[in-house]
Amino acid sequence: MNAPIGRLADSLTLPQPYLLFLGDTTEAGYAKTAFGLADWAADRCVGELGVAGCTVSAGLPRLSPAEARAAGARSLVIGVANQGGVISESWVAALVEAMEAGLDIISGLHTRLTSVPALVEASRHTGQRLIDVRTPPPSIPIGNGRKRSGKRLLTVGTDCALGKKYTALALHRAFVARGIDADFRATGQTGIMIAGGGIPMDAVVSDFEAGAAEILSPDAPDDHWDLIEGQGSIFNPAYAAVSLGLLHGSQPDVFVVCHDPSRRVILGMESFALPSIEEVIDLTIRLGSRTNPAIRCGGVSLNTSSMGVGEAEALIGAERRRLGLPVADPIRGGAAFDALVENCLA
Amino acid sequence: MNAPIGRLADSLTLPQPYLLFLGDTTEAGYAKTAFGLADWAADRCVGELGVAGCTVSAGLPRLSPAEARAAGARSLVIGVANQGGVISESWVAALVEAMEAGLDIISGLHTRLTSVPALVEASRHTGQRLIDVRTPPPSIPIGNGRKRSGKRLLTVGTDCALGKKYTALALHRAFVARGIDADFRATGQTGIMIAGGGIPMDAVVSDFEAGAAEILSPDAPDDHWDLIEGQGSIFNPAYAAVSLGLLHGSQPDVFVVCHDPSRRVILGMESFALPSIEEVIDLTIRLGSRTNPAIRCGGVSLNTSSMGVGEAEALIGAERRRLGLPVADPIRGGAAFDALVENCLA
Incomplete structure (x- = not known):
């Protein structure tokens, strides 16, 4: 890889800014990707576009493809899913119009854009x-384990x-x-759209898993941080291969353990108990x-979305005292989250 | 998977018996696959076939494709490689003749059979x-972690x-x-040809790695053993994802650690020390x-091919005493190997 220091190779980056496509969606639950982009990449979204019947909004200006192109957009992102993850018939005319206006099309749906003849023809x-973010880039190298410059943080999980x-x-x-000079490095489809690039780590052939993680966080200046989105869990019987390849290739200096205190077993696997936070710290x-003998745990991120404020704060405090590490729910933020950030940077 | 108990799905099996194809090879070193098949699957090889210039032999009867078909052969296996792993121009006529005689073609070369127009046309x-054993089967499921019936042994390695x-x-x-009722379960191309089936684990998309290992060793009678070919090493910075997915999905009752005492660093990675046998036992x-709380180490397989008899026997004895486990070189066999086998079955 001869990419400039800290920058991803062109094959890993998406054309931005975006026009967010909302299709004919009427349920907010189906527009999670659009909302995620509006939350985390609003500065790179020029507007939104729906077709007849659409009742949801990500709060951006409604623009036609031509208006979006004139405002600088380089691509249309499909920000909604429907059941089955297919590309609806009713979307095709708008997607073709977008291409004719000069926009690339980006999708993270199960159905490939290239499986729709009208889109291929356009x-x-x-x-x-036609860019499917579920498709890994070509020519991923085998991992080499070489220590890279710059600093890296990886989020890992109990599941x-x-x-x-x-x-x-x-x-x-x-x-x-x-x-701080920092990049978010995305490893899943929604993250890739938010970041404007990345690698869908779960879609990489296993022989190349660590190599993919290596090119995802290239050499960077010594004070630069890559914040790398974790995948799966080394304790998950289905996905641990993804998690270990990502851990080895990321060679993180710091990791943060993510945990949902309401979960008792591995998602969809009743017979597998969730590992404890301490087990995840120890094995990570x-x-x-x-690949990084200096690796350390920066703290714990608790997902307390199922709790009231009082209960969440009590649990965060109790876990901090029990573990002797910063513990926070990033959504709740506050002093606990500041302490987590400071300890990661320490 | 609804395959009969202990049997692999049809999509994982190769048509046997074989006619071994030796091409125009003049160097025995390029015919390792053919020699491996003659060593380990002689009962499923009806004969061998070379083209003009071929000077090597696997010691089988020379048969034309038609003669091989008449003798029961169902496929021709390319048992040789050349530099670059390509399909030589001079082989094509013989391969086409084999198909016309009613044989499928099996290859483990880097070049895909389907990239040769004359073969596609034939x-x-x-x-x-045209069967490329480097290509995983379609429709591999996500792993489910369910405990399967029957017993399993996995070989793992320091590298x-x-x-x-x-x-x-x-x-x-x-x-x-x-x-003992037992099957060899192959996870790499040469092993797959020997076994007549299997899955090239390093070519499986990482999300499906554990699931692939699960279908590779299906439910079986309680006294049946699957002997599963290991891949890579959980300590190898490039390939650990393959090794962990295979370990989780295989859910072995017993593992055997394979080690080359002459190796000091990971192959091709000077800055990574080889792990000790004890480290591999402990982490495995x-x-x-x-996925199998009853997992145990059955012993150690030492590759002493670089040593004389006296040196090898002294090392095997010393390692046995040091580790308190059976240690043997399977190629040398003898009482040490018998002890390893007995301890795996204990």
Whole structure:
């Protein structure tokens, strides 16, 4: 990789800014990607576009594809999903119009953009790209284990789907607010759209998993931080391969353990108890020290979304005292989160 | 998977018996796959075939494709490689003739069979298949962690390329010789050709790695053993994702640590010391107990090919005393290997 220091290779980056596409969506629950982009990448979203029947909004100006292009947009992002993750018939005309206006199309849906003949044909005659963020970039190298310059933080978890992306984004925002040169490095489809680039780590062939993590956080200046979105859990019987390849290749200096205190078993696997936070700390240090002997735990991110304020604050305090580490819920922020940020940077 | 108990799904099996193809090879070193098949799957090889210039032999009868078909062969296996792993121009006519005689073609070369237009055309008009054993089967499920019936042994290693396949094959042969119902489960291309099926674990998308290992060793009778070929090492900074997914999905009852005492660093990575055998035992038990709490180490397989007999025997004895476990070189066999086999079965 000959990318400039700290910068990702072009094959890992998406064309920005975006026009957010909301389709014909009527349920906010189906527009999570759009809301995530509006929350975390508002400065790179020029507007939103729906088709007939759409009743949701991400709070951005409504623009036609041509208006969005004139405002600087380089791509249309499909910010909604429907059941089955398919590309609805009723969306196709708007997507073709966007390509004709000069926008690439970006999708994280299960259905590939290239499986829709009308989009392939429009891509051919307009020259605009169809970008599926579930598809890893070509030519990922085998990992080499070489120590890279710059600093790295990885979010890890007691399980999947409990706040690793959100925690990395919140830490990135806090680092930047403190004047630190930092990048959020995305490893899943929503994160990739927010970051404007990244690698869908769960879609990488296993032989190349660590190598993919290596190119995702390239050499950088000594005081630069990469905040890397974790995936799965080394204790998850289905996904631990993804998590270990990402841990080895990321060679983090600091990791933050993400945990949902309401969860008792691994998601969808009743017979597997959730590991304790201490077990995750211990095993992450043991495995991570293979590629970074200086790895340490920066603290714990608790997802207390199922609790009231009082209960959450009591638990955060109790866990901090029990573990002897900063503990915070990034969504609640406050002094606890500041302490977590400071300890990661210490 | 609804495969009969202990049997692999049809999508994971190769058509046997084989006709071994030796191409125009003049160097024995390029015919390792053919020699491996002649060593380990002679009962499923009806003969061998070379083209003009070929001077090597696997010691099997020379047969034309038609003669091989008449003798029961169902496929031709490319048992040789050349520099670059390409399919030589001079081989194509023989491969087409084999398809016209009713044989499928099996290859483990880097170059895909389907990249050679003449072979694709012959496949179309004969209906015979072009099978690349580097390509994983379709429709691998996500792992579920469910405990399966039957017993499993996995070979693991202090590194890659030091005898995990050979050890699993030798243990399988010894188990069968003792009257035990056992299958060798292959995870790499040469092993897959020997076994007549399997999954190239390093080519599986990482999200499906554990799930692939699960379907590779399906439910089986309680006294049945699967001897599973290991891949990589959980200490290898490039390949640990493959190794951990295979360990979790295999849920082995017993593992055997494979080690080359002449190796000091990870292959191709000067800055990474080889882990000790004890470290591999300890970490394998810790990680493997996630899906099989009863996991134990059956012993150690030493690759002493670089040593004389006296030196090898002295080292095997010293390691046995030091570790308190059976230690053997399966290639040397003898009482030490018998003790290893007995302890795996204990």
